[in-house]
Amino acid sequence: MTVDTPPPHVRIRPARGWLGLRLGELWEYRDVLVMLAARDIKLRYKQTALGIVWVVLQPLVAGLIFAVIFGRFAGLPSGGHPYLLFVFAGLLVWHLFAGVLQRAGNSLVAEAKLISKVYFPRLLIPCAAAAAALVDYAVSLGVMAVLLAWHGVWPGWWLALLPVVTLLTLALAVGISLWISALNVRYRDFMYALPFLIQVWMYASPVVYGLEMIPERWRGLFAFNPLVGIIEGNRAALLGGGDAVLSHLLIPALAAGVVLVSGAYFFRRVERSFADNL
Amino acid sequence: MNETSIRVEQVGKRYRLGRTQTARYRTLREELLQLPRRLLASFGSGAEPADEFWALRDVSFEVKRGEVLGVIGRNGAGKSTLLKILSRIVDPTSGGADLYGRIGSLLEVGTGFHPELTGRENIYLSGAMLGMSRREVNARLDEIVAFAEVEKFLDTACKHYSSGMYLRLGFAVAAHLNTEILLVDEVLAVGDAAFQRKCVGKMAEAADGGRTVLFVSHNLGAVGSLCSRVLWLDQGRLRRDGPGREVIEAYLSDVTSGAGGVVTAAAPAGPAWITSACLTDRGGLPRQAFSMTELLRVECEYQVEQPGGFTLSLQVKEFDFSPVVHCTSGDAGFAVPGAAGRHRLAAEVPGLQLYPGRYWLRLALTHTATGVQHELDGIGFQVEQDFALCSRPLPRQAGLFYRAATWAMLPPPSP
Numbered sequence A: 001m002t003v004d005t006p007p008p009h010v011r012i013r014p015a016r017g018w019l020g021l022r023l024g025e026l027w028e029y030r031d032v033l034v035m036l037a038a039r040d041i042k043l044r045y046k047q048t049a050l051g052i053v054w055v056v057l058q059p060l061v062a063g064l065i066f067a068v069i070f071g072r073f074a075g076l077p078s079g080g081h082p083y084l085l086f087v088f089a090g091l092l093v094w095h096l097f098a099g100v101l102q103r104a105g106n107s108l109v110a111e112a113k114l115i116s117k118v119y120f121p122r123l124l125i126p127c128a129a130a131a132a133a134l135v136d137y138a139v140s141l142g143v144m145a146v147l148l149a150w151h152g153v154w155p156g157w158w159l160a161l162l163p164v165v166t167l168l169t170l171a172l173a174v175g176i177s178l179w180i181s182a183l184n185v186r187y188r189d190f191m192y193a194l195p196f197l198i199q200v201w202m203y204a205s206p207v208v209y210g211l212e213m214i215p216e217r218w219r220g221l222f223a224f225n226p227l228v229g230i231i232e233g234n235r236a237a238l239l240g241g242g243d244a245v246l247s248h249l250l251i252p253a254l255a256a257g258v259v260l261v262s263g264a265y266f267f268r269r270v271e272r273s274f275a276d277n278l
Numbered sequence B: 001m002n003e004t005s006i007r008v009e010q011v012g013k014r015y016r017l018g019r020t021q022t023a024r025y026r027t028l029r030e031e032l033l034q035l036p037r038r039l040l041a042s043f044g045s046g047a048e049p050a051d052e053f054w055a056l057r058d059v060s061f062e063v064k065r066g067e068v069l070g071v072i073g074r075n076g077a078g079k080s081t082l083l084k085i086l087s088r089i090v091d092p093t094s095g096g097a098d099l100y101g102r103i104g105s106l107l108e109v110g111t112g113f114h115p116e117l118t119g120r121e122n123i124y125l126s127g128a129m130l131g132m133s134r135r136e137v138n139a140r141l142d143e144i145v146a147f148a149e150v151e152k153f154l155d156t157a158c159k160h161y162s163s164g165m166y167l168r169l170g171f172a173v174a175a176h177l178n179t180e181i182l183l184v185d186e187v188l189a190v191g192d193a194a195f196q197r198k199c200v201g202k203m204a205e206a207a208d209g210g211r212t213v214l215f216v217s218h219n220l221g222a223v224g225s226l227c228s229r230v231l232w233l234d235q236g237r238l239r240r241d242g243p244g245r246e247v248i249e250a251y252l253s254d255v256t257s258g259a260g261g262v263v264t265a266a267a268p269a270g271p272a273w274i275t276s277a278c279l280t281d282r283g284g285l286p287r288q289a290f291s292m293t294e295l296l297r298v299e300c301e302y303q304v305e306q307p308g309g310f311t312l313s314l315q316v317k318e319f320d321f322s323p324v325v326h327c328t329s330g331d332a333g334f335a336v337p338g339a340a341g342r343h344r345l346a347a348e349v350p351g352l353q354l355y356p357g358r359y360w361l362r363l364a365l366t367h368t369a370t371g372v373q374h375e376l377d378g379i380g381f382q383v384e385q386d387f388a389l390c391s392r393p394l395p396r397q398a399g400l401f402y403r404a405a406t407w408a409m410l411p412p413p414s415p
Helices: A023-028 A030-046 A052-073 A083-105 A124-151 A156-186 A189-203 A216-222 A226-239 A250-277 B028-043 B079-086 B119-129 B134-148 B163-175 B193-208 B220-226 B244-257
Strands: A009-012 B004-016 B052-064 B068-072 B094-100 B103-106 B181-185 B212-216 B229-234 B237-243 B272-280 B289-291 B296-304 B310-317 B323-328 B341-349 B357-367 B373-384
Touching (some): A023 A030, A030 A124, A052 A083, A083 A189, A124 A156, A156 A189, A156 A250, A226 A250, B004 B079, B052 B212, B068 B079, B068 B220, B068 B244, B079 B181, B119 B134, B163 B193, B193 B212, B193 B220, B272 B357, B272 B373
Parallel strands (some): B068 B229
Antiparallel strands (some): B004 B052, B229 B237, B272 B296, B296 B341, B310 B323
16 A cells, blocks of 8 residues: 555535536546447347347348339439448448447436446446447447448548547437436436437438438528538448438537537436436 | 555535435436436525434544554444445545555455455456556465465455355465554454454554554444544444443444444344344343343344354353353254244343343354354443342452352361
8 A cells, every 4th residue: 555645535515516527537437438338249149149249230220211202112312322331331331320329318217236336437338338339339340341342332541530420429329318317316307208209209300311312492401410411421421422421411510519518418427327327 | 654644534425315225327318307306406595404314423532653543333333334435445424534654445345356366367467457567466466365365366366265165264464564554454253263363464564564554343342442542423423432442442332332232233244144133031022231131032033145054152241351151052053043034033042140230242143064154243241230149249350150059168188
């Protein structure tokens, strides 16, 4: 035991007012984030015989079904790309967004036992859930790469846009999840509203259809859905090109910033009451 | 070595009754419906609403570095709430606390363990949550594994562990935390005797190393032997703060004088637990004072979660925690009912002829297959002089058991 450094001082008082983000503390507990995310990922692959195959199969099957129903039967336009590629490029980033929302949104309630028995910044719980969703996304990207190679599509320099879009999606999804997961502790209504919200949001976003389906005069309003910019951005990054893509990303960037910062502040403000409400 | 390690000032915690029991969370609809009433209430006299209670109120104390402080009290006295506040799991409603040093808290053995993960993975996970970096865990991995005696099963999923191994591993991680302050809640309620000895030994070691330990337990023997100073919490308030023996003694006489002498325990996780126990006379009426020759009858109620074989043992202890009498159901060839559900048992011990004074009884229910034990401690009773047996005063320092010897005169020694 070292005596030279003075021991840290922990002050415990009733929480009043805004408490700030206390980023230093989050950094101090970074190992918890890594361990929790690693646990989620391990658990996902440990008890399933097919393991990674499920992660590949899920978006692939969904993509194929959409391709048959919307591309073949309904004949939805796909901006000149093969419909499978078109829908898969949108579905990929949508799955990342919805996956984070699903996992992180319920994460606090799922970890109730932990929250009532040990202290660490609770913010790490939804973040770890998001990290686990990111791993699934990486696997689906691999599937996308195979599909692109199969069709001989090479996006070129547009690919540089991919990490930007991914980061924006993650920021937006985590921001929303922070709000939802914290509110879910107090009002379990959110647990039931979430799947519904995700479903509606998907059809309100150009996942299975292209922007050209939307009448010109509504497009401005439509673009206020930050997922529009994100999905269009992801398509541009993976399939190459598109018009006015960068301006499309403005709304998602703004939305992600606002939601993430406000969500983090709100979460840090209320996280100390979680153990009392779970 | 005289610096303050923990300072607690006027700390209080208020709960809403409805929310601590069945429905802790609310739905939006409820909240909206209650809004008018709540608004009205806030304009009222400011009287405390009936559905609120203080789990802890105006508790203040200070702990010096290297001190081992025991916290005792009945169920619901606020012991766990105090520890949860100090571990930053819940916020106090009023007052506050200052802790100087890194805090390690063990409110449950195996915090953060996941049954699907291997022992090794769980060590790292639990270690991280308790505040150990990966490097620290690496440095202490061998020690932890040796303490837990799980070397061979380190890479086996924890769901295959026996409950004893699980407990040992859980405690081992926390015990090897290198924090200046250690907060420990009721870890001795489960686990076999060997495990309990190990835990107590480890905590004593921590204290010798200059760490501050706050120890909550129903096991008064362990508290008495480990803690030089004890806090007694009663209905959320600090009833007494002083030297260990003194406080425990006061607590025991209080526990047995009220509530008809019935002692109850919180339900821990385990195969079975004793829910309540009570000393009675021959006819089954609760009693706390017995004459030296009188039969001692104990009634207890227990709950079985995992059906199986069990043994019940009872132990009479002296006030300095040294054991006096120990008997088990196994010795008597009695099969303790082990089907799932609640059971009641009575045990009768013939007149022990103990010297007059205060004693206490400890019951332990042991799951035969795993050795996991649940104990109910601190059932105090008074032994009173039986003047028919002996008319002179019997001072305790003279002996423990009274026996009338037979005396005989022998022929004088031959010259």
